[in-house]
Amino acid sequence: MTFDASIGSAAQRVFVSIDTPEIEAARGLAERLAGIVGGVKLGLEFFVGQGPAGIRAVMGGMAAEVRPPLFLDLKLHDIPNTVAAAVRAMLPLQPAFLTIHTSGGPAMMRAAVEAASMTDLPRPRLLGVTVLTSLDDDDLVSVGQGVSVLDQARRLAELAQSCGLDGIICSPAEVAALRADRGPDFVLMVPGIRPTGAPVGDQKRVMTPRDAVDQGADFLVIGRPITQAADPAAAARAIVKELL
Numbered sequence: 513m514t515f516d517a518s519i520g521s522a523a524q525r526v527f528v529s530i531d532t533p534e535i536e537a538a539r540g541l542a543e544r545l546a547g548i549v550g551g552v553k554l555g556l557e558f559f560v561g562q563g564p565a566g567i568r569a570v571m572g573g574m575a576a577e578v579r580p581p582l583f584l585d586l587k588l589h590d591i592p593n594t595v596a597a598a599v600r601a602m603l604p605l606q607p608a609f610l611t612i613h614t615s616g617g618p619a620m621m622r623a624a625v626e627a628a629s630m631t632d633l634p635r636p637r638l639l640g641v642t643v644l645t646s647l648d649d650d651d652l653v654s655v656g657q658g659v660s661v662l663d664q665a666r667r668l669a670e671l672a673q674s675c676g677l678d679g680i681i682c683s684p685a686e687v688a689a690l691r692a693d694r695g696p697d698f699v700l701m702v703p704g705i706r707p708t709g710a711p712v713g714d715q716k717r718v719m720t721p722r723d724a725v726d727q728g729a730d731f732l733v734i735g736r737p738i739t740q741a742a743d744p745a746a747a748a749r750a751i752v753k754e755l756l
């Protein structure tokens with residue numbers, strides 16, 4: 513299914529992150545949430561556990577009329593040839609969005625963009641991870657990047673746009689600055705979302721769904737506040753309601 517990135521409703525902004533290695537758990541959540549949220553994100557944990565066949569089982573388990581767009585979040589980071597080959601290998605799964613790490617550099621990003629366009633299959637939107645939402649300024653110092661998170665995110669976002677990426681993943685804390693820098697058409701997909709009172713866990717730069725959208729986020733990536741809730745469908749509905 514091709515993905516129309518125009519945002520017609522509050523629900524379309526929400527991608528639920530289904531982080532589990534178990535196929536039945538993933539399938540159950542996807543089916544329960546399909547009519548409520550705008551998309552499903554399957555990432556490293558599920559892909560390592562279940563591979564492409566697992567992705568097909570989850571997405572194919574939903575009727576075409578209700579199947580939400582797939583965000584396949586593998587955060588590729590390798591030499592250009594390897595990343596390009598991995599992007600090509602993902603295309604048959606028909607993701608609406610893919611992720612690569614912008615810190616892989618310009619040649620890697622350009623190779624990924626080229627690879628994504630090389631077949632007749634629908635072209636996914638390529639998003640570049642800037643600075644992970646689990647990091648803060650001290651973490652960047654500890655890995656030898658002596659810049660603030662905001663400056664690093666701005667720099668990587670500019671590089672991603674210049675390399676032809678469709679958008680970036682960034683924390684809500686930088687969204688307003690990055691929207692101003694990169695203009696209205698660059699996709700800002702934002703994890704690190706916590707409804708008021710939800711446990712923050714390993715995230716360091718967080719915001720509520722409403723505030724993140726008000727700051728300029730196009731899409732929100734939300735995992736545990738929905739998937740770990742006693743009633744995931746009710747939790748997702750409450751978040752969408754907050755965005756109306």
Ligand SMILES: O=C(O)c1cc(=O)[nH]c(=O)n1[C@@H]1O[C@H](COP(=O)(O)O)[C@@H](O)[C@H]1O
Pocket residue numbers: 529531555585587611641643644645646681682703704705713715733734735736737
């Ligand atoms: O690329 C991502 O989606 C991502 C980037 C980032 O900087 N931070 C981040 O949390 N994510 C993903 O977003 C999801 C957030 O999940 P929760 O913290 O449970 O809401 C996880 O699947 C992460 O892998």
